[in-house]
Each structure stands twice: as structure tokens, then as C-alpha cells.
Amino acid sequence: MNRSLRPLAATAVIFILAYAAAAFQFPTLVSTRVLGNFLTDNAFLGITAVGMTFVILSGGIDLSVGAVIGFTGVFVAVMISWGGYHPAVAFAIALAVSAAFGAAMGAAIHWLKVPSFIVTLAGMFLARGAASVISADSIPINHEIYDWISQAYWKMPGGGRLSMIGGVMVLVFVLGALLAHRTRFGANVYALGGNAHSAELMGVPIGRTTILIYTLSSTLAGLSGIVFSLYTQAGYSLSAVGVELDAIGAVVIGGTLLTGGYGFVAGTFIGVMLMGLVQTYIIFDGTLSSWWTKIVIGVLLFMFILLQRLVFRAQAARA
Amino acid sequence: MKLRVQRLITPQTIALVAVLLFNWLLFPGFFSVEWKDGRLFGSLIDVLNRGAPVAILAIGMTMVIATKGVDLSVGAVMAIAGAVAATGVESGLTVWQAVPLALVAGLLCGLWNGVLVAVLDIQPIIATLVIMVAGRGIAQLITQGFIVTFNDPSLIYIGTGSALGLPMPVLIAVALLILTTLIVRRTALGLLVEAVGVNRSAARFAGISAMSLLILVYVFSGFCAAVAGIIVAADIHGADANNAGLWLELDAILAVVIGGTSLLGGRFSIPMAVLGAMIIQAMNTGILVSGFPPQFNLIVKAGIIIAILVLQSPVASRLFKRA
Numbered sequence: 001m002n003r004s005l006r007p008l009a010a011t012a013v014i015f016i017l018a019y020a021a022a023a024f025q026f027p028t029l030v031s032t033r034v035l036g037n038f039l040t041d042n043a044f045l046g047i048t049a050v051g052m053t054f055v056i057l058s059g060g061i062d063l064s065v066g067a068v069i070g071f072t073g074v075f076v077a078v079m080i081s082w083g084g085y086h087p088a089v090a091f092a093i094a095l096a097v098s099a100a101f102g103a104a105m106g107a108a109i110h111w112l113k114v115p116s117f118i119v120t121l122a123g124m125f126l127a128r129g130a131a132s133v134i135s136a137d138s139i140p141i142n143h144e145i146y147d148w149i150s151q152a153y154w155k156m157p158g159g160g161r162l163s164m165i166g167g168v169m170v171l172v173f174v175l176g177a178l179l180a181h182r183t184r185f186g187a188n189v190y191a192l193g194g195n196a197h198s199a200e201l202m203g204v205p206i207g208r209t210t211i212l213i214y215t216l217s218s219t220l221a222g223l224s225g226i227v228f229s230l231y232t233q234a235g236y237s238l239s240a241v242g243v244e245l246d247a248i249g250a251v252v253i254g255g256t257l258l259t260g261g262y263g264f265v266a267g268t269f270i271g272v273m274l275m276g277l278v279q280t281y282i283i284f285d286g287t288l289s290s291w292w293t294k295i296v297i298g299v300l301l302f303m304f305i306l307l308q309r310l311v312f313r314a315q316a317a318r319a
Numbered sequence: 320m321k322l323r324v325q326r327l328i329t330p331q332t333i334a335l336v337a338v339l340l341f342n343w344l345l346f347p348g349f350f351s352v353e354w355k356d357g358r359l360f361g362s363l364i365d366v367l368n369r370g371a372p373v374a375i376l377a378i379g380m381t382m383v384i385a386t387k388g389v390d391l392s393v394g395a396v397m398a399i400a401g402a403v404a405a406t407g408v409e410s411g412l413t414v415w416q417a418v419p420l421a422l423v424a425g426l427l428c429g430l431w432n433g434v435l436v437a438v439l440d441i442q443p444i445i446a447t448l449v450i451m452v453a454g455r456g457i458a459q460l461i462t463q464g465f466i467v468t469f470n471d472p473s474l475i476y477i478g479t480g481s482a483l484g485l486p487m488p489v490l491i492a493v494a495l496l497i498l499t500t501l502i503v504r505r506t507a508l509g510l511l512v513e514a515v516g517v518n519r520s521a522a523r524f525a526g527i528s529a530m531s532l533l534i535l536v537y538v539f540s541g542f543c544a545a546v547a548g549i550i551v552a553a554d555i556h557g558a559d560a561n562n563a564g565l566w567l568e569l570d571a572i573l574a575v576v577i578g579g580t581s582l583l584g585g586r587f588s589i590p591m592a593v594l595g596a597m598i599i600q601a602m603n604t605g606i607l608v609s610g611f612p613p614q615f616n617l618i619v620k621a622g623i624i625i626a627i628l629v630l631q632s633p634v635a636s637r638l639f640k641r642a
Contacts, residue, residue, distance in 0.1 A: 061444065108625075108628065112628050112629060114582075114628045115582055115583075117389070117444060117582075118572075118576065118582060118624065118628065119628065121569060121572070121573075121624065122621045122624035122625050122628070123621070124569075125569075125617045125618070125620045125621035125624070126617070126618060126621035128617050129614060129615065129616070129617030129618035129619075129620075129621060130618065132614035132617070133612070133614045133615065133618065136612070136614060237614075245448065245451065245452055248448065249448075249452060252445070258442055258444075258445050259442065289459070289460075289463075289464055290464075291455070291456040291457075291459035291460055291464060291560075292456065292460075293456070294452060294453055294455055294456030294459075295453050295456035295457060295460065297452055297453070298449050298450070298452045298453020298454075298456065299453065301448065301449050301452060301453075302449045302453075305435075305441055305445060305446070305449070306439065309439055309440065309441060
């Protein structure tokens with residue numbers, strides 16, 4: 001097997017083992033019904049995690065995505081419920097606003113030469129603050145299109161339902177994988193994350209790529225905010241607090257190297273599914289309290305960081 | 320040591336004075352301080368008191384950032400320490416047992432972070448992310464998901480009591496500030512930390528034990544977080560595993576950055592970071608007393624970060640040189 005595929009394979013094997021162990025205890029876990037709920041419940045996290053994969057592949061980090069989700073939700077809710085706009089118009093404007101927001105952060109990271117960590121931290125404060133200035137209360141969305149989209153589903157064999165938002169997530173993952181592995185932009189992202197200096201010498205447009213990466217991440221966070229508002233039928237400024245950590249966790253568990261330059265979009269999908277499995281297992285078990293989710297995800301995170309460390313240290317020693 | 324007037328005029332002190340004057344314009348009674356029930360009262364004292372936990376976090380965070388690291392776990396460590404102290408006194412421990420136990424919990428979290436960063440060579444953001452994610456779960460495990468309230472008068476005294484006319488949190492912060500500054504600046508420790516922050520391998524070749532120094536700064540940061548966590552729990556007479564210290568890691572990092580310590584490691588200043596924490600708190604208080612909705616807090620904070628980033632950036636320094 002190709003050596004560079006090993007961490008991805010490790011993630012996949014761990015997911016299959018975990019799923020098998022869980023299914024052994026609760027046989028009902030193996031059904032398209034559970035799978036469908038998996039995809040629907042984690043749709044907003046998955047969409048964000050695709051954008052985060054690109055950011056981390058380039059060696060950066062984006063702490064603002066949770067706040068962008070919250071902002072987009074409020075923005076869309078205000079436009080539809082208070083402004084009376086059609087949801088399609090609201091979606092388009094919300095995506096444009098989040099894209100511009102991401103472009104501004106990317107530009108700041110490139111031109112001001114500051115770590116992405118601190119720029120996106122400012123972005124997080126700004127987006128969260130702007131959302132709560134628009135409205136501190138939760139705004140319900142009542143629109144026939146909303147009802148229609150959130151109830152639309154494709155019946156899978158076995159009685160499971162692939163909802164529209166679950167389908168959107170799968171589509172974003174497929175497009176994300178194509179973008180990362182089949183386009184010039186994707187190659188530039190990998191080059192930038194591997195070694196920014198060499199990438200520049202090789203003629204990779206550093207500035208443009210950096211701005212595009214953060215634009216992509218913010219746009220996907222905006223899309224995720226729309227999906228979240230479809231999921232909850234409301235916009236609330238404090239929703240999706242801490243989703244950036246879940247997204248980073250999913251990317252890391254998916255085998256993407258945090259120093260950049262190495263990883264797969266497909267790995268992130270397994271990471272999201274593994275986190276979903278932990279939550280579903282705890283719900284199925286019934287006796288475990290919800291805080292075990294956090295602890296187990298923390299332990300998983302630690303295991304994968306350690307695994308990456310050991311794999312790459314062994315490779316470096318051999319080279 | 321002679322205190323020169325010029326040395327006190329820094330961008331940070333000017334900013335703090337400006338924020339305070341602004342508050343005074345919005346709320347004329349801002350500077351009035353009165354003596355009641357054996358302690359001082361007033362908005363200024365309130366700024367000091369409310370700002371103390373972030374100031375304490377900033378003391379530890381400064382040392383971590385000076386080594387080119389960052390500690391994202393301090394908010395979660397605060398929750399753990401508060402949970403340990405509260406559950407301890409509720410299950411019959413005296414305050415002299417519960418508080419050291421909570422401090423040990425903080426030290427252990429710091430040790431864990433330090434080992435991940437120094438021994439396993441994991442990026443600090445990611446290494447400390449583990450406890451940031453799992454820490455609140457651990458705190459909830461300790462409190463069994465409840466908000467543990469307590470009535471132990473000596474533990475409450477740490478959060479709301481006063482001595483020498485000042486609230487206890489302020490005294491603890493000042494003591495920690497003086498002690499740390501003395502230890503760091505009167506010995507070679509500060510210099511060694513700066514050396515590790517500027518270039519870790521060069522420091523190692525120069526004979527500095529970079530690994531133990533790195534572990535030490537994370538342990539110290541964990542300790543500071545535990546102190547802050549105990550104060551916050553004592554202040555509200557309870558431990559809230561979900562909300563204690565939530566997002567305070569970001570405030571602490573912001574305080575350190577306002578204090579002029581570079582995120583790229585090296586030169587650092589603990590008193591300036593504490594001053595940074597006071598600027599943040601003075602702003603928070605200012606927004607509250609002026610009657611603006613507290614939501615503006617976040618936007619103002621974001622504006623300040625952006626202003627600092629622009630001022631510190633190479634683009635700005637090139638412009639200043641030309642001028």
C-alpha cells in the first residue's frame with residue numbers, strides 16, 4: 001500500500017472497528033435509518049469541516065467558523081422573517097457576505113503577516129458580536145420553502161431517509177475532494193502547507209491562494225449556517241458555539257497533518273462520522289452522561305495526534 | 320530600583336488612561352471611591368476586582384507565549400479547578416485540603432500540556448486543544464453534571480472577602496504579579512525563557528534545558544488557571560462546569576498581545592500583560608456603565624485586535640520608517 005495513505009487507512013480501520021464494536025452491542029445501529037440520521041445531524045459540522053480541511057492543509061487555522069455559522073443563521077432569519085425576502089435571495093446575500101468576510105481575513109493574514117490564529121480570533125469576535133447586535137434573541141423562521149426543504153428526503157433502501165441537508169453535505173465532500181486532489185488550486189494549497197517558502201519559489205501565488213482558502217472556509221461556514229438554520233428552523237446568535245473545535249477535531253481525527261501539506265478530504269468525512277458515532281453510541285447506551293462525549297472526543301483527538309507524531313517520526317528516522 | 324517617569328509612558332498606559340477617561344465622560348461618578356465596611360468601593364475597584372481572573376491567566380499565558388507557544392486550555396482548567404474545590408468542600412474537606420487539591424489539578428493539566436508540547440513535540444495550539452475539548456467534560460464528570468453550590472465561608476472569602484481594604488482577588492493577582500516578576504527578572508529564568516522562545520534549538524545548543532523549561536511554563540500556566548478558577552467559583556459560590564472561564568483563554572491571549580508580547584515568542588512583559596487585562600476590563604465596565612448593549616463588547620474587542628495587528632505588522636513599520 002502507498003505509504004502516504006497509511007494515516008487515512010488507520011482512521012478508516014479505527015472507524016470500522018469502533019462501528020463494529022458498537023453494532024455488536026446494539027445491532028440496530030446497522031441500518032440505513034441510523035445512517036440517514038447520522039448524515040442529517042452532522043451536516044452542518046461536515047460542511048464546515050471541509051473548509052477547515054483546506055485551511056489546515058495550508059498550515060493555518062480558522063477559529064471564526066462557529067461564529068460565521070451563528071451570524072449567517074441570524075442574518076438569514078432576519079432577512080426572511082423581518083425583511084420578507086425570499087429565502088433564495090437571503091441565501092445568496094448571506095453566502096456573499098461570508099465569502100467577503102473570509103476574503104478579508106485571508107488578506108489580513110497575507111498582507112499583515114500575522115498568524116491565522118489571531119486574525120481568525122478577531123474574526124470570531126467580530127462575527128459573534130455582529131450577530132448579537134442584530135438580534136440577541138432567537139428568531140424563528142416560518143416560510144413554506146423552509147418547511148419543504150427540511151422535510152425533503154430521498155428514501156434509502158432499508159427505510160432510511162437521506163434528507164436534503166444530509167445530501168448537501170455529501171455533495172460538498174465530493175466537490176471538496178475534487179477541488180483538493182484534482183485542481184491547480186488544490187495543488188497550491190498542499191504546496192503552501194508543505195513549505196510556504198519553497199511554494200513561493202516554485203511560483204505558487206501565495207497571496208491569491210491564501211485569500212481563496214479563507215474565502216472558501218468562510219463561504220462553507222456560511223453554507224453551514226444556512227443548513228443549521230434549516231435544521232433548527234431559527235436563527236440564534238449564540239448557536240454553534242465551539243463548532244470550530246469540533247471541526248478541527250474532525251479534521252485531525254481524519255488524519256490531516258496539523259503542520260499542513262498532508263491529508264485527505266475523505267479522511268475528514270470519516271472523522272465527522274466517528275464523532276457522530278460517539279454521540280450516537282452515548283445516546284443508544286442511555287446510561288452514559290452527555291459529558292462523556294467531550295471526554296471521548298478529547299481522547300480520540302489525543303490518540304490521533306500521537307499516532308501522527310509517531311508515524312512521521314518513524315518516517316523521518318528512516319529517511 | 321529608580322522608577323523613571325518616561326518608562327511609565329507606554330502605549331498601554333496611555334490606552335488605559337484613555338479608556339478610563341472615556342468611562343469618566345460617560346459616567347461622571349467613575350472615579351469616586353469610598354470606604355465602606357472596612358474596604359474600598361467604586362467603579363475603579365470593580366474594574367480591578369472583575370479583571371483579576373483574566374490578569375492571573377495573563378500572567379501564566381505571558382510565559383507560555385514567550386516560548387512561542389499558546390495555552391488554549393486555561394478556561395477548561397479553570398472549570399476543572401473550580402469543580403474540584405467546590406466538590407471538595409461539599410464532600411467534607413476543609414478549605415485547606417480542597418484548595419490545594421484544586422491547585423494540584425491545575426498543575427497536572429499543565430504538566431500534561433507541557434509533556435505534549437516539550438516531549439512529544441506537538442504544536443502548542445493543538446496540544447492544549449485536547450484539554451480545551453475534554454476539560455469541560457472532566458469538570459462535569461467531577462460535578463456529576465450539576466452546578467455544585469457551597470456555603471463554606473473560608474472558600475467564599477477567597478472570591479468575595481477583602482483585606483487591607485482591597486478585594487481578595489485583587490490582592491491575589493497583585494501578589495502573583497510581584498512574585499512572578501521578581502522570580503523571572505531577578506534570576507536568569509526570564510532570559511532563558513526568552514532564549515527558548517526566540518530559537519529553541521539555538522537555546523538547546525547554548526546549554527539551556529529547553530524541554531524542562533517548556534514543561535515548567537505550561538505547569539505554571541495551569542497553576543495560574545487553577546487560581547483563577549478557584550476565585551471565580553468562590554465568587555459565585557458554586558462551580559459551573561459549562562460556563563466557568565468560558566472564552567477567558569481568548570481574553571487572556573488578547574491581554575498578553577495588548578501588553579506587547581509577540582506571539583512569535585521572545586521578548587515578554589508580565590506587568591504589561593496585566594495592564595492589558597485591566598484595559599479589557601475597563602472597556603467591558605465602560606460599555607456596561609455607558610448603557611450600550613453588552614453585545615458591542617465583542618465588536619470593540621475585535622476592533623482593538625485589528626488595530627494592534629495593523630500597528631505591529633511589517634507593513635506599518637515600513638510606513639513609519641519612511642515617514
